[in-house]
Amino acid sequence: MRAARERVAGSVANFVDERTGAAKFLKKSLNKVFPDHWSFMLGEIALYSFIILLLSGTFLTFWFVPSQEELIYNGSYVPLKGVKMSAAYASTLDISFDVRGGMLMRQIHHWAALLFLAAMVAHMMRVFFTGAFRKPREMNWIFGVALITLGIVEGFLGYSLPDDLLSGTGIRIAQAILQAIPLVGTYAAFFAFGGEFPGLDFIPRIYTVHVLLLPGIMLGLITVHLMLVWYQKHTQYPGPGRTEKNVVGYPLLPVYMAKAGGFLFIVFGVTAFLGAVASINPIWVFGPYTPTQISAGSQPDWYMGWLDGLVRMSPPLESHIFNHTISWNILIPGLIVPGIMFTGLALWPFIESWATGDKREHNLLDRPRNAPSRTAVGAMAITFTIVALINGGNDIIATHFSLTINQIMWATRISIFVLPPLAYVITKRICLALQRADRDLVLHGRETGRLVMLPHGEFVEIHEELSPEEAWTRTSHEQLAPIPAAGIDANGVRAKGVLKDRIRARISKGILQEQIAKPTAKDKLEIGDGHH
Amino acid sequence: MSNKELEPLQDPGLPAHAHRKADHDEAAANRAERQVAILFLLSALGTVLFIYSYIFIENNLYIYIPILGNQHAQQLFLGLGFAIALFFIGAGAVHWAKTLMSDTEVIAERHEMRSSDEDRAAFIATVKEEAGAVGLGRRSLIKRSLALSLGLVGISPLLLLRDLGPLPEDALNKTTWDEGVHLVTDPGNRRLRPEDLEVGAVAHVLPEIEHPEHRSLNSIAKDALLLIRIRPEEFRLDAEKLSWTYQGIIAFSKICSHMGCAVALYEQTTKHLLCPCHQSTFDVPTGAKVIFGPSARPLPQLAIKVDEEGYLVAAAPFNQAVGPSFWERKK
Numbered sequence: 001m002r003a004a005r006e007r008v009a010g011s012v013a014n015f016v017d018e019r020t021g022a023a024k025f026l027k028k029s030l031n032k033v034f035p036d037h038w039s040f041m042l043g044e045i046a047l048y049s050f051i052i053l054l055l056s057g058t059f060l061t062f063w064f065v066p067s068q069e070e071l072i073y074n075g076s077y078v079p080l081k082g083v084k085m086s087a088a089y090a091s092t093l094d095i096s097f098d099v100r101g102g103m104l105m106r107q108i109h110h111w112a113a114l115l116f117l118a119a120m121v122a123h124m125m126r127v128f129f130t131g132a133f134r135k136p137r138e139m140n141w142i143f144g145v146a147l148i149t150l151g152i153v154e155g156f157l158g159y160s161l162p163d164d165l166l167s168g169t170g171i172r173i174a175q176a177i178l179q180a181i182p183l184v185g186t187y188a189a190f191f192a193f194g195g196e197f198p199g200l201d202f203i204p205r206i207y208t209v210h211v212l213l214l215p216g217i218m219l220g221l222i223t224v225h226l227m228l229v230w231y232q233k234h235t236q237y238p239g240p241g242r243t244e245k246n247v248v249g250y251p252l253l254p255v256y257m258a259k260a261g262g263f264l265f266i267v268f269g270v271t272a273f274l275g276a277v278a279s280i281n282p283i284w285v286f287g288p289y290t291p292t293q294i295s296a297g298s299q300p301d302w303y304m305g306w307l308d309g310l311v312r313m314s315p316p317l318e319s320h321i322f323n324h325t326i327s328w329n330i331l332i333p334g335l336i337v338p339g340i341m342f343t344g345l346a347l348w349p350f351i352e353s354w355a356t357g358d359k360r361e362h363n364l365l366d367r368p369r370n371a372p373s374r375t376a377v378g379a380m381a382i383t384f385t386i387v388a389l390i391n392g393g394n395d396i397i398a399t400h401f402s403l404t405i406n407q408i409m410w411a412t413r414i415s416i417f418v419l420p421p422l423a424y425v426i427t428k429r430i431c432l433a434l435q436r437a438d439r440d441l442v443l444h445g446r447e448t449g450r451l452v453m454l455p456h457g458e459f460v461e462i463h464e465e466l467s468p469e470e471a472w473t474r475t476s477h478e479q480l481a482p483i484p485a486a487g488i489d490a491n492g493v494r495a496k497g498v499l500k501d502r503i504r505a506r507i508s509k510g511i512l513q514e515q516i517a518k519p520t521a522k523d524k525l526e527i528g529d530g531h532h
Numbered sequence: 533m534s535n536k537e538l539e540p541l542q543d544p545g546l547p548a549h550a551h552r553k554a555d556h557d558e559a560a561a562n563r564a565e566r567q568v569a570i571l572f573l574l575s576a577l578g579t580v581l582f583i584y585s586y587i588f589i590e591n592n593l594y595i596y597i598p599i600l601g602n603q604h605a606q607q608l609f610l611g612l613g614f615a616i617a618l619f620f621i622g623a624g625a626v627h628w629a630k631t632l633m634s635d636t637e638v639i640a641e642r643h644e645m646r647s648s649d650e651d652r653a654a655f656i657a658t659v660k661e662e663a664g665a666v667g668l669g670r671r672s673l674i675k676r677s678l679a680l681s682l683g684l685v686g687i688s689p690l691l692l693l694r695d696l697g698p699l700p701e702d703a704l705n706k707t708t709w710d711e712g713v714h715l716v717t718d719p720g721n722r723r724l725r726p727e728d729l730e731v732g733a734v735a736h737v738l739p740e741i742e743h744p745e746h747r748s749l750n751s752i753a754k755d756a757l758l759l760i761r762i763r764p765e766e767f768r769l770d771a772e773k774l775s776w777t778y779q780g781i782i783a784f785s786k787i788c789s790h791m792g793c794a795v796a797l798y799e800q801t802t803k804h805l806l807c808p809c810h811q812s813t814f815d816v817p818t819g820a821k822v823i824f825g826p827s828a829r830p831l832p833q834l835a836i837k838v839d840e841e842g843y844l845v846a847a848a849p850f851n852q853a854v855g856p857s858f859w860e861r862k863k
Contacts, residue, residue, distance in 0.1 A: 294793055
């Protein structure tokens with residue numbers, strides 16, 4: 001029995017190898033080593049939710065009718081019987097009420113979309129705060145930023161498709177942003193919508209973009225993203241036995257494969273559970289879209305909420321120059337600020353290596369505390385986004401906490417300038433404090449809480465020394481020195497580009513000067529094994 | 533400072549591997565195997581639940597579940613079955629990997645991404661040689677004409693997109709409203725007399741057209757009006773705008789001047805209109821001036837009067853474009 005099985009496996013392998021020569025590649029690949037850490041699962045969740053989106057989305061396309069042609073609804077949802085609506089909205093109702101499992105699939109699809117974006121953001125934060133984007137992985141970081149950007153657009157288009165009152169309002173806002181672009185905006189809006197808003201063309205068009213164009217591009221990007229991870233080998237956290245030159249972990253087969261494959265099913269299972277018990281986007285409650293109606297408390301999905309919050313807090317600025325209108329109140333929050341944010345995000349690896357002067361390859365991750373300025377910049381960006389997100393829900397917050405819209409709006413208008421720098425300073429201080437704590441731990445050991453009375457009556461607490469492994473984990477990072485200010489040479493001649501160098505030296509000093517020196521072997525020797 | 537002082541602590545190396553119980557205890561390994569099998573069997577039960585729900589639960593059955601409230605039974609049990617079926621396959625696989633598969637950590641060497649110097653030199657030499665053979669360096673006419681045509685060929689797909697929509701022309705400045713067009717209720721499509729509207733009341737209004745059942749969303753998106761009645765002495769308007777009102781009745785475009793949402797919330801006591809999208813707040817007595825929020829312009833006001841039969845009609849078209857701003861919009 002066993003022999004027969006092995007013979008079949010052997011001949012299959014032989015068949016494949018004689019035609020492709022794959023054995024050499026596969027032998028190497030199956031033994032590929034992957035380091036293990038819970039935070040490395042975040043990207044996996046994103047990948048798996050993308051797969052779930054492809055599967056559940058394909059199911060939905062079998063019934064969804066991407067058309068804005070009007071019809072009279074006659075399905076099984078009684079409250080809307082006889083109501084005039086678009087074919088898109090009616091078919092979404094049919095999926096929800098007349099296709100068995102259709103509602104489940106719709107809800108799985110929507111939950112998976114929320115999870116996809118959340119997992120990508122969490123994964124990006126992990127990569128950012130641990131410095132995994134550094135050379136040689138800058139390109140993969142950029143692919144990641146592109147994937148998040150496309151993911152946001154894809155999500156927005158997806159929840160716009162049902163053509164319900166809520167999503168129609170979202171499309172109206174997107175159209176207004178498009179129309180606000182100077183010079184070409186009106187034309188762009190007319191081309192996108194096939195004329196004036198809402199027209200009859202937009203839903204069919206974004207349908208093609210949502211189910212074909214963007215998923216295709218994203219699939220390509222994900223493939224390249226993963227191939228690079230494969231080829232460059234995964235980063236690893238610092239620890240005993242881990243160096244820049246090796247990778248410590250489990251081989252692809254069988255452990256990693258079983259865990260990753262199992263995890264795909266777990267993510268799918270959790271999404272299905274959410275789809276089963278947690279109602280999401282109940283479009284039948286909103287009703288079909290018409291431009292004259294609106295529901296109070298209109299909210300976009302969470303990944304668009306910060307953008308909506310920025311638009312809400314914008315001051316009422318509009319210029320009229322030579323008979324033309326420029327809507328700063330739309331352009332700044334809707335295009336300029338997000339543009340700066342995403343460009344800055346994409347370029348961050350290069351900005352950082354320019355500022356620190358570090359152009360080497362890094363395969364060992366940073367503990368966030370050991371890169372205080374980067375961690376602080378990250379905290380600053382998160383704070384900015386959260387303040388914007390809070391204002392995006394200002395109407396909901398106002399009704400739940402008995403506040404006025406005006407109070408929340410003004411609080412966030414001020415906070416968006418004040419809190420991010422504050423977050424920078426506080427985070428940096430926390431990081432340095434943690435560095436100090438690490439140093440204390442390594443030099444003096446862990447407080448045990450055991451008090452001992454010495455013969456002469458003094459009480460001391462017993463400190464337990466860290467294991468060599470723990471001490472190494474806390475001290476193996478390197479501490480860069482600021483770039484020395486280049487400038488005037490011995491003959492008093494100003495070097496070329498001196499201003500740029502001075503700025504850079506200044507920034508590098510700001511980033512790198514303040515550090516808590518990590519304990520050296522000598523520090524440790526001097527302390528000895530004293531009880532302090 | 534000598535180098536000794538800066539010397540870091542020593543890397544103690546990878547800690548010795550700690551074996552799990554199932555690695556050396558046959559009974560523990562068998563137990564783990566049974567646990568994995570139970571997890572997989574739970575998944576199978578989930579699929580049974582799924583199939584049962586699909587075939588046997590009626591589509592119109594609703595059941596009450598505490599916390600969740602009334603639930604569509606079929607969709608709930610389909611979902612739960614599906615979730616159980618998927619989750620426990622995953623749980624079984626992970627448990628299997630964690631208890632029974634080898635957990636020995638392996639060390640693999642990394643190599644710098646950069647190619648070796650010989651490879652790089654050889655690569656550059658090859659490129660130079662090939663480029664030299666093609667003669668790109670010398671034949672600049674070819675190079676430039678190729679660059680030109682490559683640049684131009686990108687125009688074609690862009691041009692092909694031209695027929696996506698008509699040119700804007702004057703469309704955004706026009707609405708259905710014109711002198712003498714009757715105001716009708718939305719919904720209901722009834723003409724309005726001033727006395728239909730009490731002081732403090734608000735009406736949602738569209739222009740009267742020949743076939744209201746064929747009214748397009750495009751026209752609604754520009755024509756929608758809010759009709760509000762307050763006491764005439766409460767208006768603080770200039771003479772022209774005041775003449776556009778009728779006995780305390782004032783008509784505004786319902787389409788927000790910020791991003792085009794329906795400005796549908798009217799606060800009777802403060803006489804404020806609020807747009808629920810971005811909370812632009814407009815003050816009715818002063819002609820919908822923006823008193824809060826991101827909108828930069830008042831809602832356009834439509835001049836109204838009554839015709840000889842006593843019905844409210846528009847006295848003139850809008851004197852400006854309604855809805856969100858755009859580049860060509862006149863002040």
